[in-house]
Amino acid sequence: MSVLVFTESEEGKFKKTAYEVVSYARGIADMMNTTVTALTINADETTSLGAYGADKVVHIKNDKLAKFTANAYASALTQAAQKEGSKVIVLSSSANAKYLAPILAVDLNAGYASNVVALPESESPFTVKRTAFTNKAFNHTEIKTDVKVIGLSKNSFGLKEVQKDASEESFEPSLDDSHFNIEVQSVDKVKDKVTIADAEIVVSGGRGLKGPENWGMIEEMADILGAATACSKPVSDMGWRPHSEHVGQTGKPVASNLYIAIGISGAIQHLAGINASKTKVVINTDPEAPFFKAADYGIVGDAFEVVPKLNEKLKEFKASNS
Amino acid sequence: MKILVCISHVPDTTSKINFTDNDTKFDTNGVQFVINPNDEFGLTRAMWFKEKQGATVDIINVGGPETEPTLRKALAIGADSAIRINTEALDGYQVAKELSAVAKEGNYDLIIAGRESIDYNGGMVPGMLANLIGASFVNTCISLEVDGETATAIREIDGGKETVSAKLPLVIGGQKGLVEESDLRIPNMRGIMMARKKPLEVKEPQGAEIETKAVSFEKPAPKGEVKLVSPDNLDELINLLHNEAKVI
Numbered sequence A: 001m002s003v004l005v006f007t008e009s010e011e012g013k014f015k016k017t018a019y020e021v022v023s024y025a026r027g028i029a030d031m032m033n034t035t036v037t038a039l040t041i042n043a044d045e046t047t048s049l050g051a052y053g054a055d056k057v058v059h060i061k062n063d064k065l066a067k068f069t070a071n072a073y074a075s076a077l078t079q080a081a082q083k084e085g086s087k088v089i090v091l092s093s094s095a096n097a098k099y100l101a102p103i104l105a106v107d108l109n110a111g112y113a114s115n116v117v118a119l120p121e122s123e124s125p126f127t128v129k130r131t132a133f134t135n136k137a138f139n140h141t142e143i144k145t146d147v148k149v150i151g152l153s154k155n156s157f158g159l160k161e162v163q164k165d166a167s168e169e170s171f172e173p174s175l176d177d178s179h180f181n182i183e184v185q186s187v188d189k190v191k192d193k194v195t196i197a198d199a200e201i202v203v204s205g206g207r208g209l210k211g212p213e214n215w216g217m218i219e220e221m222a223d224i225l226g227a228a229t230a231c232s233k234p235v236s237d238m239g240w241r242p243h244s245e246h247v248g249q250t251g252k253p254v255a256s257n258l259y260i261a262i263g264i265s266g267a268i269q270h271l272a273g274i275n276a277s278k279t280k281v282v283i284n285t286d287p288e289a290p291f292f293k294a295a296d297y298g299i300v301g302d303a304f305e306v307v308p309k310l311n312e313k314l315k316e317f318k319a320s321n322s
Numbered sequence B: 001m002k003i004l005v006c007i008s009h010v011p012d013t014t015s016k017i018n019f020t021d022n023d024t025k026f027d028t029n030g031v032q033f034v035i036n037p038n039d040e041f042g043l044t045r046a047m048w049f050k051e052k053q054g055a056t057v058d059i060i061n062v063g064g065p066e067t068e069p070t071l072r073k074a075l076a077i078g079a080d081s082a083i084r085i086n087t088e089a090l091d092g093y094q095v096a097k098e099l100s101a102v103a104k105e106g107n108y109d110l111i112i113a114g115r116e117s118i119d120y121n122g123g124m125v126p127g128m129l130a131n132l133i134g135a136s137f138v139n140t141c142i143s144l145e146v147d148g149e150t151a152t153a154i155r156e157i158d159g160g161k162e163t164v165s166a167k168l169p170l171v172i173g174g175q176k177g178l179v180e181e182s183d184l185r186i187p188n189m190r191g192i193m194m195a196r197k198k199p200l201e202v203k204e205p206q207g208a209e210i211e212t213k214a215v216s217f218e219k220p221a222p223k224g225e226v227k228l229v230s231p232d233n234l235d236e237l238i239n240l241l242h243n244e245a246k247v248i
């Protein structure tokens, strides 16, 4: 009956979202009077999961799973869910989790709700709140199947510490060649740079910055804050910045704690993709720019004057606060 | 090569989102519907396969008669024929099951769907469909080449990309990158005329079970006024971000 949660790691270390999904699973387990089992694949340690409420860690060590392959990971989760008799399986909203969740749902004949933002509103019927219309609304979705798969939206639940001593058990799922029908040939990943998906803070630039040569100050701000850089769609369309930085309704979603928009007008398609961020700051010369209606804090001013000054202030702040 | 492109019919990105019937239904009043942007990238990529390597391109939608103008538009862009499965799409699992029946029957080499639809944002139909028909599956696909029985795809991952290869039949969850914005095609007069004569077959549904159901909708709480900070008082902004919002 245990609630099963997939805790993702990278190079052996848990991602922050791993702790968030465990916290969430703990919440569901408490509602249902049951326990939390975390599944880890090739993680170096497992004890830290107890601090967020895992009762048991099922640990897979398998070199074949060193590279992510959706079918194999989904099958490992399916087998763990069956072994634990789990009725609820919780995943994050990482690219990998979103890749494997629908495969897993079919394997378990489970209803799947993605982009869930809160604990179930009721257990029977089992109803969860999720975002829809690209953050322009929410819907309350009832999952009718016996087994349920939940994809938790990033940064929507937060971390909740509850000290548990998680027991540990190793597990060997049975995997065959068909689980590796997608062959990973190469992985090209930026090292030492915060990704938009993982970032707590995102600094984003728009067409107001006039040209790619002016991104130095954006990168500097991101450096100071340990933030990821992003941009509006026209900026990536014009090739000023890579496509991977395009955020918005048709680009990457942003659900950071802080989103700083510089020289971005705040078109509806842009806002839709970044509205899930907690705090929004806008810097724009035009007080009528629609972004001011969506932001928490705003500066009406010229980015070329404000940003360098703000960077200096942020550096001082960081120096005295660390 | 036989290609099937899944088309979801969604409100245009500028639409104001409202609900009726006690917040249980999406208010379509004054809303313009379009081809889901992720599907439009996929459809254009399919046109390139057709033109460069030779392929037939069928399109499919699970939905009521109201989706037909969207299908006609996709035909005007260049798809060869359309299928509409005549039932209201209420759940991604249901849609995937309905699609799987046609997908199996048609023996497609390649099925192109979108990473997600911009209305339901389920991000579930392509992966479920692939699993139901036992095809290979690549999600968040930003580049796709097919050579004989093998496809090489690039998948967007958090913080980078990954190149993978897979045997056909293949289902992808596609997005921008498959083609660029500037490659998208606006139907011309000739295309629109031809589209009227292309086959649009209406099939009755299998009657797949509805596993998840959106019971009601809610709009986000209205946001408070923005706090304006003078550009000459940046310490105040840092103070607010640190002490009030607690985000730095």
Ligand SMILES: Cc1cc2nc3c(=O)[nH]c(=O)nc-3n(C[C@H](O)[C@H](O)[C@H](O)COP(=O)(O)OP(=O)(O)OC[C@H]3O[C@@H](n4cnc5c(N)ncnc54)[C@H](O)[C@@H]3O)c2cc1C
Residues within 6 Å of the ligand: A205, A206, A207, A208, A209, A231, A232, A233, A234, A235, A246, A247, A248, A249, A250, A251, A262, A263, A264, A265, A266, A267, A268, A269, A270, A273, A283, A284, A285, A286, A289, A301, A302, A303, A304, B013, B037
């Ligand atoms: C189907 C569709 C999908 C789309 N999807 C997306 C999406 O996912 N993401 C996205 O971002 N857009 C998307 N768009 C585009 C969107 O409609 C806007 O065109 C776009 O977001 C505008 O980008 P921008 O704010 O950088 O540029 P602009 O609208 O040109 O705004 C530039 C802003 O910079 C300000 N500015 C100028 N000079 C300065 C200065 N010196 N200092 C400070 N501010 C200055 C101006 O006042 C202005 O507000 C989509 C559009 C369509 C039709």
Ligand SMILES: Nc1ncnc2c1ncn2[C@@H]1O[C@H](COP(=O)(O)O)[C@@H](O)[C@H]1O
Residues within 6 Å of the ligand: B006, B007, B008, B009, B036, B038, B039, B060, B061, B062, B063, B089, B092, B095, B112, B113, B114, B115, B116, B117, B118, B120, B121, B122, B123, B124, B125, B126
């Ligand atoms: N009703 C539908 N008919 C046909 N294809 C659909 C339908 N709904 C979703 N799809 C396809 O599945 C993709 C992902 O949709 P979703 O899982 O709803 O986010 C879309 O981009 C479409 O390609």
